[in-house]
Amino acid sequence: LLNILLPCAVGVLAAFLAMAPLQQNSELNFLLSKDNVEIADERLRVEAARYSGADDRGRLFELRAQSAVQRSSDTPVVEMENLTARIDLDDGPAVIVARDGRYDMDEQTVAVEGPVLMRASDGYRLETSDVDVDLGAREMRSTGAVTGRIPLGRFQANGMRVNIEDRSVVLNGRARLRIEQGGVR
Template sequence: MIAVARVGLPTLIGVLAAFLVMAPLTAGGDVSFVLDKNKVDVATERMKLQSAQYRGQDSKGQAFRLDAGSAIQKSSAEPIVQLNRLDAHIQLTDGPAQIRANTGRYDMDTQKVQLDGPLNFTAAGGYDLKTNDATLDLANRTMRSGGAVKGTVPQGVFSANALRADLEGRTVTLDGNARLRIVPRGTK
C-alpha cells in the first residue's frame, strides 16, 4: 500500500499540476451576460450602515466614540439620518461619561440630534441622569430634554419637569417643579 502511494501520489500531483497549467489555454473564450434592470434589486436608502462607529477628539482633546446599531439616510434630498441603538462615550478630565438612547435623528442642515425614547447619561463621580426625548444642538453645544428628568449627583438626587444644559459652560438648569434632596456625606 505504501509502495503504491509512494509512486501514485507524486504522479497524481504531476497530472493535477499539468491540468492547472493547461486549463486557461483551453478555455472557450469570454463569458458575457446581460443584466435586466427590472430584475436588479434597487436600494431604497441613499446610505445604510450597520454597526456604525465614529471616533475622534473634541476641541479639548478628549477622546470620544459614537456607536449606532444602524444609521440610515433615505435620500440625498433629505438631510436626516435615522439612528438606532445609540451609545456615546467621552473621556472627560474627571473620568468617562456615557449616553445611551434607543433611537434618534441627526439633521445635517441644522446640526441637531433629536433623541427619542428613554435617555440615560452616566459619568464618573456618581452622576446619573434619566429623561425621555432630548434635543442636542451640536452647533450651539446645548441640550434640552423633551420631558421630565431625574437623576443622581454626588450631593443627592434631583427631579424636574425639564432640563436645559449648556455643554460648553458645563451648566444645567432644571425647569418646573425642581426638587433636590441633599444627602450629607456623613450619613449613608
C-alpha cells in the same frame, strides 16, 4: 485552406489559454439588467454603525448604533436605533445611552425620543427623556417637559439644559427637585 487555418486557430487558442493565468489583469466584467434589480427605499442602511469625530478642542466623540438609516442624500439626518454616544471630557469620558436617535451630520446634534441615561467617569448619572444632544457644545436640552434623576435626587420641570462638561443642570419653568439624603457625598 481549412487544413491550414484550423490548426493555426487551435494553436492561437491554446497559446491564449496558456497565457491567460499569467496576466496581471484581474478585472471581471458583467452586464446587469436594471429590470431585475430591487430598488432600496433608503440611501444608506448600516448595521452596527459607528461614527466618530472630534470637537473644536480636539477631544474625541463617538456614536454607535445597532442600525442606522439615511433616507436620502438630500437630508444629512441618520436615524439610529439602540444608540450609545461616548464623549471625552477633561476628567474622563461621559456615556449617553438611548433607545432611538436622529443624528444630524451638519449640526452634530442627536435628537433623542424616549429615555436617556448619561453617565460620567466620576460617577455622575442623569436619567431623563426626550432631549437634543449637541456634541460640539457638549450640551443636552430637553424638547419639552422633563422628569429625571441626578445624584442629588429626582426633578421635574417644563424644560432643562445640561452642560455635560461641568455637569450643571438648569431647570426651566415650574421646576421641582426632591433631594434625597445621602445622594451626594
